[in-house]
Amino acid sequence: MIKKLGFGCMRLPLLNRDDQASVDRETFNRLVDTFLEKGFNYFDTALSYHGFKSEAFVREALVKRHRRDEFLLATKLPPRMLKDKEDHERIFSEQLEKCGVEFFDYYLLHNIGVSAYQLACRYDSFGFVQRKKQEGRIGKVGISFHDTPELLDEILTAHPELDFVQLQINYIDWENPGIQSRRCYEVARKHRMPIIVMEPCKGGNLAVVPAPAEELMKSYNPDASIPSWAIRFAASLEGVIMVLSGMGTMEQLLDNTSYMTDFKPLCAEEYRIIDQVTGIINADTAVPCTTCQYCVDKCPKNIPIPNYFALYNSSKRAVTDNISSQFVYYLNLASNHGRAGDCIGCRKCEEVCPQHIEISKLMKDVSETFDNGPGLPTK
Template sequence: MAKKLGFGCMRLPLTEAGNFAAVDTAAVEGMVDDFLAAGFTYFDTAYMYHDFRSECVVREALVKRHDRDAFTLASKLPTMFLKTEEDQERIFGEQLEKCGVAYFDYYLLHNLNVTNYRIAERLDSFGFIARKKAEGRIRRIGFSFHDSAALLDEILTTHPETEFVQLQINYLDWDNESIQSRKCYETARRHGKPVVVMEPVKGGALAQVPQEAERLFRSVRPDLSPASWAIRYAASLEGVAMVLSGMSSPRQMADNISYMRDFQPLTPDEHDAIARAVQIINRSIAIPCTACRYCVAGCPRRIAIPEYFALYNADRQSLNNGFSVQGVYYANLTQHHGKASDCIGCRKCEKSCPQHLGIVEGLRKVAETFETA
């Protein structure tokens, strides 16, 4: 791996707000070109991103327009969708076709947690990706992970053949006992595995920090954006090979390139500022959702969970003087999605949530906020 900034193809620009299948391919093409021109090469996609369209966008915006040796491409086997061993061969072949490539530089078992790890073991998914590597269809094998450090240690002990691990690491989750960023990072380091970082900006939450936290950052480095602090925090960790950023606009990409082209690790003073910012930010976030959308696919009532949580957080942080503009947006969304009060408490969403959020309870709060007369 070369420069440490990776292009995460999970939050691409859209031509229609809220329609995650409506990717603005022309905008992505320009971003891809700028990214490569700046000397960055790593692209990360997955089977389910953008309502199963992300890999096709990668083919059109990247693979068809640039030499194969000009970039490295990562995708993932969706363990959460596997029912039989045969599903693996079918999906892998589909991914190669959708991406328009003969091989993946990096290929991961997607979103291993206690449930999905059982699926991977039952279907010999580690054996499957190892065979694909032997066939020349994969260059390096690994997995993305959202669970406890103890389970991560078990997986890496059982499967030392894995060559890297993708972890959620950001300064807000570093000491979070549910996500266990620090403990998982230390476990990966103990096993000698390079780390690819996902969610360094926590789904955009650390790009729009409370004003008090932004003033703190600007007092130390007036030239740097709030997002830069989050990405540089992750990239400064020893053993981190790549930091993924889900860039949604050319502006976001230009900002990331500005400080990652010639990456400089955090100084002690900057670490101190982040420690103070964590206290400020934690006071302001009601529901720490990253909008990864893993919860949406299986919802029987088609509830727009991430969008509702974002509106709820914004409502909690605003002074609406009796009128909530977030309530207007909520009413708009419910024209095409289930209301928060439509939740039946099946908890499929909570089983899929990498953040281990109490989504059912969160939806109850959303309903109380936006659905009461």
């Protein structure tokens, strides 16, 4: 039986935090070895991680140093990189070479949102990965998804041949209107689609929580680490087959493997505490938006104001400098809506806002945070 903890290779240990290519190979080797020794074997990377070098780092630390039957390897193809159908074969072949393998156990179409899905359909990415599966070059095919539950339902309805879906799920995003973890999870369950969870600790931001929240957790179980609550929350969900965690230190790896070796789902009291913790974290919000949606109908620029506020609040609550997941959701929303920077200050939204929020003023702050984000094309 495969254990539910996977090693995420998006945040490998670095010698220089400002240089994504400066992976500490010695530390990474030790982490890989220990992870396997503890009985875990799932590794998740992608073409674009660590400046397009993560796959090569995985080859050196994992593939070259361990038997192929000792591990499961997943990587991803981003449809946004495609210019024509022929690009599939070229990219896939390069990935096999970079990773030093003959096949991938799990292979995903990466960061599927509105625009990426359109490209995947245009270039028949779904057909390509199925052909590679038939050739024995891919074991299981899936998508990593960052968009609305409605789009996920559309995709899973159109592509029942998929073997799994990878979703961002954590307790702080469970009801977040910008990410909608719960509703996306429910869509996947409706389609009986196995789920792999990414960002269970929200890029490390649920590894450190406000003092009152930590006190609640520690009073219940003094020996449980703060991150363990987040990872166990995701792993406790029915239908979840794997939870990915980026482990950059031996301390993190030993902690994660300690409670995931003989995994026990959350009990009712632990869920109650997580609800309280979520309330404490959410109380520290930059914008008191209740997502009533009244403002949306009045916006002449089709700006999804509540969604952007939810992502902005998440970025302001971040206890690390990693808010990349919020950028991803912003990018996907901005692909078929107005950006925050498109606000013309007409204030029609403010006329109907029950919370009397100065939306036009705050949109400038949201724009400053997200409109120059990584991967966001300029108009």
